[in-house]
Amino acid sequence: xxxxxQPEDQVNVAEGNPLTVKCTYSVSGNPYLFWYVQYxxxxxxxxxxxxxxxxxxxxxxGFEAEFNKSQTSFHLKxxxxxxxxxxxxxxxxRDSGAGSYQLTFGKGTKLSVIP
Amino acid sequence: xxxxxQTPKFQVLKTGQSMTLQCAQxxxxxxMSWYRQDPGMGLRLIHYxxxxxxxxxxxxxxxxxVSRSTTEDFPLRLLSAAPSQTSxxxxxxKLDRGFHQPQxxxxxxxxxxL
Numbered sequence: 114x115x116x117x118x119q120p121e122d123q124v125n126v127a128e129g130n131p132l133t134v135k136c137t138y139s140v141s142g143n144p145y146l147f148w149y150v151q152y153x154x155x156x157x158x159x160x161x162x163x164x165x166x167x168x169x170x171x172x173x174x175g176f177e178a179e180f181n182k183s184q185t186s187f188h189l190k191x192x193x194x195x196x197x198x199x200x201x202x203x204x205x206x207r208d209s210g211a212g213s214y215q216l217t218f219g220k221g222t223k224l225s226v227i228p
Numbered sequence: 229x230x231x232x233x234q235t236p237k238f239q240v241l242k243t244g245q246s247m248t249l250q251c252a253q254x255x256x257x258x259x260m261s262w263y264r265q266d267p268g269m270g271l272r273l274i275h276y277x278x279x280x281x282x283x284x285x286x287x288x289x290x291x292x293x294v295s296r297s298t299t300e301d302f303p304l305r306l307l308s309a310a311p312s313q314t315s316x317x318x319x320x321x322k323l324d325r326g327f328h329q330p331q332x333x334x335x336x337x338x339x340x341x342l
Contacts, residue, residue: 122268145327145328147330149333154335154336155335155336156232156318156320156333156334156335156336157271157318157320157331157333158333159330159331159332162328162330164327164328203270203271207327209327214259214276214278214284214325215273215276215286215287216273216331218263218270218271218272219270220268220269220270221270
């Protein structure tokens with residue numbers, strides 16, 4: 114079965130500092146990994162995805178994520194945080210070997226960027 | 229470009245009532261799905277559809293029905309509302325069933341069952 118864990122419920126970072134939101138996953142085949150962001154009272158918005166190839170994936174709004182197969186991780190990063198980055202972030206995974214169309218989401222990490 | 233549109237945005241029901249949450253997309257996407265979001269639990273898949281006339285159950289299907297008569301619409305029906313169904317419901321769509329396609333989400337329906 115596929116699963117994903119976001120070990121931190123909340124991450125606080127000062128504006129201008131680098132930020133990292135952590136995600137680890139478990140799959141039986143190859144992982145397809147996604148990050149989504151949710152602003153208050155809105156639906157989720159796609160940020161970036163890893164399918165195959167380069168381990169460093171670049172996405173929207175200056176975010177990037179690093180795929181690490183040995184550590185089964187897909188951490189979201191940004192070099193310099195903005196107050197407007199404050200939101201709820203979700204990691205999601207689909208197992209290429211599962212034969213299922215379902216996407217499994219983590220429980221979310223609330224990012225607060227402090228001015 | 230409307231994307232995924234959900235109605236209503238808010239609804240309060242009494243236990244035992246039924247209702248339909250509407251979802252429509254204008255992107256000609258084959259794949260559509262319904263999730264519920266509860267605090268500390270992330271998003272859980274209720275039902276999904278890989279095309280018109282085809283639906284299947286997700287992780288938490290009990291108490292919900294769906295149908296997909298057109299490509300554009302994917303309504304979610306609560307048969308007899310229960311307080312445990314108080315949640316925020318999101319509809320999502322993507323181009324097709326391909327594993328790598330990102331999903332497009334509506335802004336949600338906030339449902340309270342008294």
